Amino acid sequence: MSNATLDGKSISSEDAYQLAAKILQAARFPLVAGLGADVAGAQAAILLAERLRGAFDHLASRDSLADLEVVRSAGVFVTTPNEARVRADVVLLVGPGLPTYWPGIFDRLALDKDTVHGGETKRRVIWIGPKRGEAKVEGLEIETIPATEAELPGMLAALRARVGGRPVALSAAAAKKLDAHAQTLKAARFGVAVWAAAGLDALIVEMLQGMIGELNATTRFTGVPIGGRSGATGVLQASAWMTGFPPRTGFGRGYPEHDVWRFEASRLVDSGEADAALWISAYDGETPPWESADIPLVTLGPAGAATKRGLYIAVGKPGESYDAVEFAQETSSLVLRRATAPTELPTVAQAIEAINARFSEDLPC
Amino acid sequence: MLTRLHGGHVVDPVNGVDQIGDLYLEDGRIVAPPEGRSPDADYDVSGHVVMAGAIDIHSHIAGGNVNSARLLLPEMHRSIRARLDGTPLSTAKWSTFETGRLYAQMGFTTVVEPAVAPHHALHAHMELGDVPIIDKGALTVLGNDDFLLRALRAGESETAIADYVAQTVEATGTLGLKCINPGGAEAFKQNMRSFGLDEIVPFYGVTSRQIFQSLQRATGRVGIPHPLHLHMNNLGVAGNIETALETIDAADGLPMHLAHVQFYAYGLEGKNAFSSAGARLAAKINANKNISVDVGQVMFGDTVTISSDVLRQFNSLSGAIPKKGVIFDGDANGGGVVPYAYRISNYYNAIQWAAGLELFLLIEDPMQVFFTTDHPNGGPFTTYPDLFALLMSAELRAQWMERLPADVLEMTTLPSIKREYSLYEIATMSRAGPARLYGFEDRGRLDDGAIADVAVYKQQTDKAGMFRNAALVFKDGELVVRDGAVTRYTKGKTLRIRPGYDRAIEKRLDAYYDELYGLPRSAFDVPEAALAGKSVFAEVACRN
Numbered sequence: 058m059s060n061a062t063l064d065g066k067s068i069s070s071e072d073a074y075q076l077a078a079k080i081l082q083a084a085r086f087p088l089v090a091g092l093g094a095d096v097a098g099a100q101a102a103i104l105l106a107e108r109l110r111g112a113f114d115h116l117a118s119r120d121s122l123a124d125l126e127v128v129r130s131a132g133v134f135v136t137t138p139n140e141a142r143v144r145a146d147v148v149l150l151v152g153p154g155l156p157t158y159w160p161g162i163f164d165r166l167a168l169d170k171d172t173v174h175g176g177e178t179k180r181r182v183i184w185i186g187p188k189r190g191e192a193k194v195e196g197l198e199i200e201t202i203p204a205t206e207a208e209l210p211g212m213l214a215a216l217r218a219r220v221g222g223r224p225v226a227l228s229a230a231a232a233k234k235l236d237a238h239a240q241t242l243k244a245a246r247f248g249v250a251v252w253a254a255a256g257l258d259a260l261i262v263e264m265l266q267g268m269i270g271e272l273n274a275t276t277r278f279t280g281v282p283i284g285g286r287s288g289a290t291g292v293l294q295a296s297a298w299m300t301g302f303p304p305r306t307g308f309g310r311g312y313p314e315h316d317v318w319r320f321e322a323s324r325l326v327d328s329g330e331a332d333a334a335l336w337i338s339a340y341d342g343e344t345p346p347w348e349s350a351d352i353p354l355v356t357l358g359p360a361g362a363a364t365k366r367g368l369y370i371a372v373g374k375p376g377e378s379y380d381a382v383e384f385a386q387e388t389s390s391l392v393l394r395r396a397t398a399p400t401e402l403p404t405v406a407q408a409i410e411a412i413n414a415r416f417s418e419d420l421p422c
Numbered sequence: 423m424l425t426r427l428h429g430g431h432v433v434d435p436v437n438g439v440d441q442i443g444d445l446y447l448e449d450g451r452i453v454a455p456p457e458g459r460s461p462d463a464d465y466d467v468s469g470h471v472v473m474a475g476a477i478d479i480h481s482h483i484a485g486g487n488v489n490s491a492r493l494l495l496p497e498m499h500r501s502i503r504a505r506l507d508g509t510p511l512s513t514a515k516w517s518t519f520e521t522g523r524l525y526a527q528m529g530f531t532t533v534v535e536p537a538v539a540p541h542h543a544l545h546a547h548m549e550l551g552d553v554p555i556i557d558k559g560a561l562t563v564l565g566n567d568d569f570l571l572r573a574l575r576a577g578e579s580e581t582a583i584a585d586y587v588a589q590t591v592e593a594t595g596t597l598g599l600k601c602i603n604p605g606g607a608e609a610f611k612q613n614m615r616s617f618g619l620d621e622i623v624p625f626y627g628v629t630s631r632q633i634f635q636s637l638q639r640a641t642g643r644v645g646i647p648h649p650l651h652l653h654m655n656n657l658g659v660a661g662n663i664e665t666a667l668e669t670i671d672a673a674d675g676l677p678m679h680l681a682h683v684q685f686y687a688y689g690l691e692g693k694n695a696f697s698s699a700g701a702r703l704a705a706k707i708n709a710n711k712n713i714s715v716d717v718g719q720v721m722f723g724d725t726v727t728i729s730s731d732v733l734r735q736f737n738s739l740s741g742a743i744p745k746k747g748v749i750f751d752g753d754a755n756g757g758g759v760v761p762y763a764y765r766i767s768n769y770y771n772a773i774q775w776a777a778g779l780e781l782f783l784l785i786e787d788p789m790q791v792f793f794t795t796d797h798p799n800g801g802p803f804t805t806y807p808d809l810f811a812l813l814m815s816a817e818l819r820a821q822w823m824e825r826l827p828a829d830v831l832e833m834t835t836l837p838s839i840k841r842e843y844s845l846y847e848i849a850t851m852s853r854a855g856p857a858r859l860y861g862f863e864d865r866g867r868l869d870d871g872a873i874a875d876v877a878v879y880k881q882q883t884d885k886a887g888m889f890r891n892a893a894l895v896f897k898d899g900e901l902v903v904r905d906g907a908v909t910r911y912t913k914g915k916t917l918r919i920r921p922g923y924d925r926a927i928e929k930r931l932d933a934y935y936d937e938l939y940g941l942p943r944s945a946f947d948v949p950e951a952a953l954a955g956k957s958v959f960a961e962v963a964c965r966n
Binding site: 096100104107108125128129130131132133134135136137139140142143144164165167173174175176246247273276277279293294295297298299300301302303310311312313314315380382385387388390391392393421422 | 484486488489490492493494495496499500501502503504505507508510511513514515516517518519541542544545548549552568610611612613624625736739742745746747748749750751752753756938939940941945946947949951952
């Protein structure tokens with residue numbers, strides 16, 4: 058049985074791979090995008106982009122790059138969820154939607170339990186800028202610093218200012234409240250801030266990390282970032298060791314060049330710079346973000362989500378229908394996830410390998 | 423296929439060979455001259471030096487901290503040229519692929535990544551799997567892990583600790599143990615900002631000395647061929663020569679390897695209260711044959727420091743060039759990434775450079791001292807050829823010394839040292855010694871049966887040029903480098919040991935992970951299935 062369709066009509070796998078190879082090889086500057094894949098899938102995809110002298114981007118690059126922009130302009134303090142779980146006596150949750158970005162957050166960080174390392178103490182949990190009602194978690198005592206999304210940058214900046222003993226333009230009552238929270242942060246033995254770049258911009262992350270840096274002058278404080286969707290962090294890691302750079306990297310000159318504007322997937326497609334695309338979204342079949350509808354398109358996605366237009370090849374879901382190495386938020390490390398419901402569908406890497414094997418010989422390897 | 427290299431100057435210290443001769447390779451091994459057969463491939467290597475493939479015993483080439491450094495410093499590694507056919511990503515600067523290519527071009531065929539955190543071992547192996555051509559190995563970091571510190575606090579038996587060590591090394595797929603600022607990373611989490619040899623880790627009641635001594639004994643008991651690889655306390659601190667001397671005494675005559683000792687060869691003399699103590703440290707090492715060291719030579723230029731000594735890296739942050747860094751409090755050691763620039767005009771950097779060379783030149787036995795720049799901490803591994811040249815020429819050193827700040831020369835014995843390394847000593851230090859240090863019985867040597875990893879260098883007066891671009895390199899008998907260029911990729915192996923131990927420790931660890939982390943211990947496994955098609959493991963024998 059074939060798992061491929063062309064403009065919604067079933068075609069054989071062999072024809073699909075042949076056609077995919079033809080489309081990508083014919084392009085002057087093909088784009089490998091989406092990249093919602095496990096590490097092996099990302100490795101294959103990046104090697105493919107390199108061989109074709111195209112470019113690659115991940116569908117959640119915006120989020121990875123918000124954190125990364127802070128890393129490479131200022132630096133960061135980070136730790137693991139495990140360390141937060143066993144040691145963090147003060148936990149600062151930052152921004153709205155954290156349980157959406159990381160459903161296991163409260164359980165994994167064991168916020169209802171005492172710390173284990175560095176002395177057994179009850180934790181204090183502060184949440185700055187939660188969504189309405191979000192900070193009501195059963196079994197947890199959470200102090201909140203209310204702030205809408207629009208107010209969050211200013212409120213975080215004020216908190217940082219009070220941690221550093223600098224004046225803020227708040228009412229006396231509001232400043233007093235904030236001072237109490239600042240005092241809690243400064244009195245932490247090993248404080249941990251948790252944030253998700255998906256809900257924040259780089260300047261907020263930088264503000265937060267700036268505060269953490271200042272707290273480390275007298276005590277220990279660090280952070281746990283929540284990574285982007287669709288394997289973003291694992292793909293980022295593979296991209297870094299393979300090319301030296303994160304996604305949004307191109308190989309037009311035969312070596313990697315990284316530019317967050319130049320190699321952004323939507324811009325490449327909508328400007329016409331990319332003239333064919335391989336879109337990979339193996340986790341959930343997320344669709345491409347670009348507007349242009351007429352770029353020759355090859356999609357690798359879940360079975361049953363075939364697009365009406367273009368070539369669609371169904372692949373398995375990483376870590377569910379096949380064993381896959383991916384970045385685990387719960388340990389902040391690469392782990393092998395064993396398949397829970399194995400299928401016969403190809404892995405992302407296998408599908409790319411099959412395309413790779415069908416390029417004509419005039420494409421150098 | 424039978425390959426012959428004829429007429430070269432063969433330098434093979436393991437077998438005492440230092441003369442013109444022929445070498446035969448077949449089926450990935452070095453073979454005796456076969457009778458009555460002519461070679462399928464014949465290379466005239468007259469005018470060339472023939473050595474075994476070199477072995478780098480300590481180079482940070484893979485893993486989470488290295489990858490953080492890549493992401494921290496995109497400006498440091500812009501690529502500039504397209505690659506050759508058949509070598510994807512080989513010119514992608516600082517990539518795993520480029521790492522394999524660059525090592526191979528210098529005639530290095532085995533490299534050990536010395537700092538694998540047990541909970542990030544799979545990541546390190548994924549990266550090592552993407553390093554082409556060369557064989558890889560790694561060391562597992564213990565000494566700031568709660569399980570060990572608890573065991574020491576509880577006064578557990580040496581057998582129990584040995585079982586834990588053996589299990590951890592096996593599970594992480596490495597060649598042995600590294601211990602990095604024992605207790606110091608844990609102390610830093612508890613807000614200590616310095617940590618000495620006899621300071622006590624809060625809550626655990628054990629000292630740095632006790633931690634590494636227990637790991638040293640466990641290493642012997644488990645039969646790990648490589649002695650405990652120790653990154654001492656007080657790295658980079660003025661006056662830390664005392665720490666180094668006390669640590670050598672604390673080794674108590676048992677085998678121990680001290681990493682990048684140049685960073686511990688600092689006295690307090692002079693108006694800057696910073697002087698080279700290289701001569702004192704070298705004398706101590708000469709008198710303690712149980713100790714081996716690698717130097718961690720500083721080479722002038724821009725670089726980045728990557729270390730699991732998170733306390734030290736935090737203290738370095740204020741001097742970062744450019745001013746940024748990553749401080750990672752890991753499940754045990756964690757790590758820090760701090761960029762830095764060593765300048766020949768900087769008094770402190772020049773002292774560091776001189777101290778490293780003093781160690782190389784004053785340690786008498788080349789089996790006791792190893793090449794490293796602690797890549798990339800003292801400088802990138804690509805500076806090794808320049809370092810070879812410095813060791814081989816007193817005149818070249820004198821030229822460099824003329825460029826140092828004048829007061830530096832009063833704080834080092836380097837100007838008085840005339841020793842020049844011979845090719846034989848270079849081969850000892852980069853081939854024979856490392857093989858013995860890691861228990862490799864079939865590499866670093868050129869006798870029959872050894873792995874056919876062979877480097878051929880064109881004899882020339884420019885020794886740096888000679889070692890930078892090998893004329894020919896064979897990996898497992900296959901030609902991979904010609905005239906300093908990688909011509910094709912081969913897949914290297916990852917070397918590991920498989921020590922025996924009492925499996926009862928596994929149940930105990932399962933319960934420990936479940937209780938402390940609420941996670942199955944298997945989350946941190948390095949399953950071979952995860953590395954399929956990337957790297958195959960090859961076993962190195964244990965001592966018992």
